[in-house]
Amino acid sequence: MAGPIRDFSETATAFDRRLCMHVGRMGQGGDVLRDASVIYAEGVVSGLSLAIAALQRRERLIDYLKRWEAQLRIRQERESGR
Numbered sequence: 001m002a003g004p005i006r007d008f009s010e011t012a013t014a015f016d017r018r019l020c021m022h023v024g025r026m027g028q029g030g031d032v033l034r035d036a037s038v039i040y041a042e043g044v045v046s047g048l049s050l051a052i053a054a055l056q057r058r059e060r061l062i063d064y065l066k067r068w069e070a071q072l073r074i075r076q077e078r079e080s081g082r
Contacts, residue, residue, distance in 0.1 A: 012053035016064065019046055023071065 010018075026039075054061050 010053070012050070012057045012059055015050060015053050016067075019050060020071075022046075023075075 050064060051061060053059075054064055
């Protein structure tokens with residue numbers, strides 16, 4: 001499963017929504033194992049794409065960061081079984 005790449009004409013909000021859906025699909029993988037380097041590269045591409053989208057629309061990166069930090073905490077807690 002390739003990570004989302006932002007289309008030039010896509011709004012930052014639409015890309016963020018697509019990114020959320022991608023993360024949700026990755027979380028449904030069950031026992032599927034993936035190469036960590038691929039997942040890392042997908043994250044870098046997605047993060048940079050989202051940053052560019054936010055800058056183009058003059059949106060605050062800190063807002064996106066807070067939202068995704070919360071997503072990370074939720075997923076880390078779920079992974080550790082809390």
